[in-house]
Every structure is written in C-alpha cells, then in structure tokens.
Amino acid sequence: MPDEAARPAGAPLYKQVEGLLRAQIEAGKHPVGTALPPEQDLAASLHVSRATVRSAIRVLAEDGLVKPTPGVGTLVVRSRTPARNSTLLGLTEDPRLTGLPSRARTLVAELCTPTAAVRDTLALRDGERVLHLLRLRDLAGAPFTVIRSYVPEWVGLTPKDDFSGAIYDLIERSRKLHITHGHDTVAARLATAEETDVLEIAPATPVLTIRRTSYVEPNRPVEYAEAALRSDLYEYNVTLTRAGR
Known part of the structure; x- marks a missing residue:
C-alpha cells in the first residue's frame, strides 16, 4: 500500500482514516471478498497508530462494509x-x-x-x-x-x-x-x-x-x-x- 500521509485535515485521525478506507472500498481498490491490509501495515503507511486504524475499521464494520474475521483479517463484504x-x-x-x-x-x-x-x-x-x-x-x-x-x-x-x-x-x-x-x-x-x-x-x-x-x-x-x-x-x-x- 503506497504512502498516503497526505490525509484531509480537520477531522479526528480515525475519521480521516475511515474516510480514506471507505473511499478506497467504494472505488474498488479493496474488492468485496478480499481482506484489507493488516492493521500494522495501514498504520505504517498512514503514519498513525494501530489504535487509530482499529477505530476506523470499527466504524466501517458498524456500517457493514467490512467484517473482522479471525485467522483471515478484515474482509470487505460490501460496497456502495x-x-x-x-x-x-x-x-x-x-x-x-x-x-x-x-x-x-x-x-x-x-x-x-x-x-x-x-x-x-x-x-x-x-x-x-x-x-x-x-x-x-x-x-x-x-x-x-x-x-x-x-x-x-x-x-x-x-x-x-x-x-x-x-x-x-x-x-x-x-x-x-x-x-x-x-x-x-x-x-x-x-x-x-x-x-x-x-x-x-x-x-x-x-x-x-x-x-x-x-x-x-x-x-x-x-x-x-x-x-x-x-x-x-x-x-x-x-x-x-x-x-x-
């Protein structure tokens, strides 16, 4: 995953990460049925903590876009x-x-x-x-x-x-x-x-x-x-x- 440190400012970090991942899912960068990159990889590429990434993923899961799956990772389950x-x-x-x-x-x-x-x-x-x-x-x-x-x-x-x-x-x-x-x-x-x-x-x-x-x-x-x-x-x-x- 490329370095995407240039995130939109003004919102809490986890909301910025959530918005970025949501946009990527909607654009098809992370297709339905595939897993998001591991938390540590997302944290490193976005220059945020794993806790921030975890909070962003939790919001996406609550909206039904992703589903954390033990042994597999965070699966993308649907897209707009x-x-x-x-x-x-x-x-x-x-x-x-x-x-x-x-x-x-x-x-x-x-x-x-x-x-x-x-x-x-x-x-x-x-x-x-x-x-x-x-x-x-x-x-x-x-x-x-x-x-x-x-x-x-x-x-x-x-x-x-x-x-x-x-x-x-x-x-x-x-x-x-x-x-x-x-x-x-x-x-x-x-x-x-x-x-x-x-x-x-x-x-x-x-x-x-x-x-x-x-x-x-x-x-x-x-x-x-x-x-x-x-x-x-x-x-x-x-x-x-x-x-x-």
Missing part, C-alpha cells in the same frame, strides 16, 4: 453501488456493472388481475391480466434491492420462466420485442414492513425507490416496476446538460 444513467438497463441489470457477484431470486411469480393504477399505467383494458413478479437481488451476498414488476400477459411471459436474469433479456430475446425507452421516478421513503424483512434492515430505515415504466415500439408500455433499494449500498448519479440559449 453508483447507478449510471447513460443507458436504459433493467433494474436487475445495473448491479452487474460493478463486477461484484450478484444474483436474483424470485419470491413471487403469478398471473393476476392488476389494480386500476397498474392497469392504467400499462394501458390495459378491463379484464386483461399481468404477470406479477417479486424478486430480490443481492450484491456480494447482501440483500440489495427488492423489485415488484408487472408485465402484460400479451407479452407472453409465464410464471414458469427463469427470472434469475434480467426481464429485459427475456422480453427482447425470447419475445422478439425491442425496448426503446423508459421513464423513472426516483424518491426516498421509509421501508415497509415487507421490505424491512426481505432487505434485512432495521425498521424505519430509509430506502431509495425507483418506479419505472418501460416501453416497446410504438410507445407501448411493456413493464411497470417498483424497486426499493438499500440506501447504504446505492447512490444515483445523474449528469445534467444545460440547454443552449
């Missing part, structure tokens, strides 16, 4: 995941961009009559059914996002399909439809009781929510999805361009 807005991806596809191990598990898959709100969003007629899915995606073994999706029955997906990958892939490859665009609404709220249980978070924990309607040509809704994402593992980055005058 920045979202990218340049390309339309399925809500289960985005985590794969991090390179971290990720998998989706289907909790519910059923054909049902949609609520009036879902029916109107998908531009369906009375009596038309939808495929209702509830899926949980983890990131490096930690619950990351729970996604509730509604796909019109006319698309042709069934509860017996394999939903461990992205719904977009099933729609485009299996059903020969081309998803052209989507509309997202991003908000923050407190987790519901169901989300608290599935995401393994404390009651009243804030979550980031994304409501998305996806379309195929010619501007026909093909999926409506509601996702709740753990706020300690996800951040949403947006690049804005000022229109010319």
